[in-house]
Amino acid sequence: MSTVLLLAGMAGITYALRVCFWFGAGEGLPAWFKRTLHYVPVAVLTAIIVPAVLLKDGAFDLDIHNARLAGALATGFIVWRFKHLLAGIGGGLLVFVLWRWLSPLLMS
Incomplete structure (x- = not known):
């Protein structure tokens, strides 16, 4: 209650x-x-996204198998380079999915 x-x-x-x-x-x-x-929306989104991307079970997850980090970096690069938010979201999602699919196969 x-x-x-x-x-x-x-x-x-x-x-x-x-x-x-x-x-x-x-x-x-x-x-x-x-x-x-x-600056409030930027600060709030950063406070939500950074822990979701960098933390796993309460500890930093900065290894090569972190697909969330790869997708976030790809999204940031695409939005910065092309100034197109939807393309950044789509590109980041594509990198995330491919990274999760290919990471166990190529990097084990």
Whole structure:
């Protein structure tokens, strides 16, 4: 029951903050604060993706068999080089699948 209350509280606070910005409560914010809000999505995505790519069972997984790392690096390179997010996602997914399929065959 406490988990449900915790989730409901987090959802309520998140919703209240978003509604405040929708109805203009963020108009009085300083310009420097508004600029820093543009970095929030990047920080949140980094906090989600980096542990998922680099950690396995609580320890760093930096060996050659880490298909998640290969896919993430390929995605980053494609998006950086071609400036096309969908191509990066597709290319990273393709590298991930091929790495998982070929890694046991070629690198054992």
